[in-house]
Amino acid sequence: MNVREWALISFTILAQMSVGAFVVLGIVHFLAQRKAGSEEADRLSDRALLAIGPVMVLGLLVSLLHLGNPLNAYRAVANVGSSWLSREILFGALFAVVGGAFAIAQWRKIGSFAMRNLLAWLAALIGLVLVYSMASVYMLGTQPAWNTWATPISFFVTTLLLGVLAMGAAFVANYAYIQRKYPGCADAQCGLMRAAVRWIAVAAVVLVGIELLVVPLQVAYLAAAGGVAGDSAALMYGEFGLILALRLALVFIGAGVLGVFLYQNALSPGREKVLGYLTYAAFALVLVSEGLGRFIFYATHLRIGI
Amino acid sequence: MAKQLGFYFNASACTACKACQVACQDKNNLSAAMRWRRVVSYGGGSWVPDPQNAGLMLPNNVFVYSISSACYHCVNPLCAEVCPAAAISKKDNGLVLINQEQCIGCRYCEWACPYGAPAYDQARAVMTKCTGCDDLVAQGKNPVCVDACVMRAIEFGDIEQLRAKYGHVDSIEPLPEAKYTGPAVVITPHKHSQASGKGTGKILNLPEEV
Numbered sequence: 230m231n232v233r234e235w236a237l238i239s240f241t242i243l244a245q246m247s248v249g250a251f252v253v254l255g256i257v258h259f260l261a262q263r264k265a266g267s268e269e270a271d272r273l274s275d276r277a278l279l280a281i282g283p284v285m286v287l288g289l290l291v292s293l294l295h296l297g298n299p300l301n302a303y304r305a306v307a308n309v310g311s312s313w314l315s316r317e318i319l320f321g322a323l324f325a326v327v328g329g330a331f332a333i334a335q336w337r338k339i340g341s342f343a344m345r346n347l348l349a350w351l352a353a354l355i356g357l358v359l360v361y362s363m364a365s366v367y368m369l370g371t372q373p374a375w376n377t378w379a380t381p382i383s384f385f386v387t388t389l390l391l392g393v394l395a396m397g398a399a400f401v402a403n404y405a406y407i408q409r410k411y412p413g414c415a416d417a418q419c420g421l422m423r424a425a426v427r428w429i430a431v432a433a434v435v436l437v438g439i440e441l442l443v444v445p446l447q448v449a450y451l452a453a454a455g456g457v458a459g460d461s462a463a464l465m466y467g468e469f470g471l472i473l474a475l476r477l478a479l480v481f482i483g484a485g486v487l488g489v490f491l492y493q494n495a496l497s498p499g500r501e502k503v504l505g506y507l508t509y510a511a512f513a514l515v516l517v518s519e520g521l522g523r524f525i526f527y528a529t530h531l532r533i534g535i
Numbered sequence: 536m537a538k539q540l541g542f543y544f545n546a547s548a549c550t551a552c553k554a555c556q557v558a559c560q561d562k563n564n565l566s567a568a569m570r571w572r573r574v575v576s577y578g579g580g581s582w583v584p585d586p587q588n589a590g591l592m593l594p595n596n597v598f599v600y601s602i603s604s605a606c607y608h609c610v611n612p613l614c615a616e617v618c619p620a621a622a623i624s625k626k627d628n629g630l631v632l633i634n635q636e637q638c639i640g641c642r643y644c645e646w647a648c649p650y651g652a653p654a655y656d657q658a659r660a661v662m663t664k665c666t667g668c669d670d671l672v673a674q675g676k677n678p679v680c681v682d683a684c685v686m687r688a689i690e691f692g693d694i695e696q697l698r699a700k701y702g703h704v705d706s707i708e709p710l711p712e713a714k715y716t717g718p719a720v721v722i723t724p725h726k727h728s729q730a731s732g733k734g735t736g737k738i739l740n741l742p743e744e745v
Contacts, residue, residue, distance in 0.1 A: 296640050297642070298661060301640070307619065307621040308618055312616065312617050312621075318619065366643075371646075530646075532646060534649030535651050535710065535745060
C-alpha cells in the first residue's frame with residue numbers, strides 16, 4: 230500500500246459518499262416538502278446540500294495524487310470512447326459541476342423551482358452513472374477478484390450507506406444549529422429531522438444486510454473458482470482476514486445495531502441529543518468500515534498472467 | 536487482414552540465460568528494475584520417499600522450463616482500450632506503442648495487461664514498454680532480443696508467416712490464455728509445457744526478478 234493506493238481509496242469513498250448523499254438528500258427533500266412545505270424542507274436540507282460539494286471536490290483533488298503525471302490530468306478524458314476510467318473522470322467532473330450549480334442555485338434561490346428541480350435530477354442521474362462507471366473501471370477480464378457482480382453491488386451499497394448516514398449526521402447537526410440560532414422554528418424542524426433519521430435508520434439496516442450478504446458470498450465465490458481468483462480469496466480470509474472481520478464488525482455495529490437504536494430513539498421527541506450522538510457514531514463507524522473494505526479491495530486483487 | 540508483426544519463441548530451446556533481457560535493457564537504456572522483456576522460469580513436481588532406500592527421495596514429475604516474454608503487440612490490446620489518455624495506440628504494422636508525452640502515469644494499463652508488459656518508469660513518472668524495436672525494424676533489422684539470443688529461440692516478423700512456419704500455439708504456462716487480448720505470438724512448447732490456466736507448477740523467479 231502506498232500513496233497512490235491511498236489516493237484511490239480516498240477518492241472512491243469520497244466520490245461515492247457525495248453521490249449517495251446527493252441522492253438521499255433529494256429523496257428526503259422531496260418527502261419533507263410533501264409533508265411540511267418548501268420552506269421547512271429547504272431549512273432541513275440546504276445546509277446539508279452545501280456540505281456535499283466540498284467533499285466531491287476534495288475527492289477529485291485526491292484522485293490527482295494517484296497520477297504519476299498530474300499536470301497531464303486533463304488528458305484523462307481523452308478516451309471516453311473505450312475507457313471506463315475516462316468515463317469515470319468525465320462523469321465525476323460533470324457531477325461536481327452540475328451538482329455544484331444546483332447547490333448554488335438552491336442556496337441563493339436562483340431560477341425557477343422547475344429549473345432547479347431539473348438540475349437536481351440531472352445531477353443525481355450523473356452521480357449514479359458515475360458510480361456505475363467507477364465499478365466498471367475494475368471489471369477487467371484479467372482481474373478475477375474485481376470482475377464480478379460484487380463490485381458494482383458493493384460500490385452502490387457503499388454509496389447509499391455512506392450517503393444515508395452522512396446525511397443523517399448533517400440533519401442532526403443542522404437541527405442542533407437551528408435550535409441554538411432560531412429557537413422559534415425548531416418544532417416543525419424537530420419533527421422533520423426525527424422522521425428523516427427514522428427512515429435513514431431503516432435504510433441503513435437494510436443496506437448493511439445486503440453488504441453482510443454480498444461480502445462473504447464474494448469470498449466464497451472466488452474461493453470456489455480457484456486459480457488466481459482463489460488466491461485472491463485466500464488473501465481476503467488469510468492475510469487480510471482480521472481487517473475483513475473488523476470491517477464487517479464495524480459496519481454491523483455502526484449501521485445495524487446503532488441503526489436499530491436510532492430508529493427507536495427517533496420515535497419519541499425529547500431525545501434529540503442522544504439521536505445526535507448515535508448518528509455521528511454510526512456515520513463514523515461505517516465510514517471507517519467502508520474505508521477498510523476499500524483497502525481490502527485494492528490489497529487483494531491479483532491479475533491473471535505474469 | 537492488416538499487417539501484424541509479432542514474436543516467435545522456442546520454449547524447448549531457451550536456457551534462461553537472460554541475454555535477451557539484458558540486451559533489451561541495454562538498447563533501451565532501462566534501469567535494472569525496468570524490464571521490457573523478462574525471462575520467467577516455471578516449474579513444479581515434488582519429491583517422494585524412495586521405497587528402496589530409506590531416507591532418500593525420488594523426483595516425482597519434477598520439471599522446469601523458461602519463457603522469454605515481452606509485449607505481444609496484441610490484436611486486441613487491452614492496455615490501449617483502457618488507457619484513459621488514449622496514449623497507447625496500434626500502428627499500421629501492428630506494433631502497440633505508448634506515447635509518453637500523453638501518458639498521465641495512472642498505471643491502469645498495468646492492471647489490465649496479463650503479460651505484465653507495461654513497465655513504469657519511476658524517474659519520468661510515465662509508462663513504458665517494448666516497442667518491438669520499431670526503429671531497428673524500420674531499417675530492416677531485427678529487435679535486439681532476437682539477435683542477442685544465443686539459442687536462436689526468438690524470431691520476429693509478420694505473424695502470419697511465423698504461424699505458417701511454426702504453428703499456432705499462442706499460450707503456455709505461465710502465460711495467460713490468449714483469449715484476453717489475442718497476442719501476436721507463436722510458441723514452440725517445451726516438452727514439459729503445461730496449458731495456460733491448467734498448470735500444476737509455479738513461477739520460480741523471485742518476485743523482484745519478474
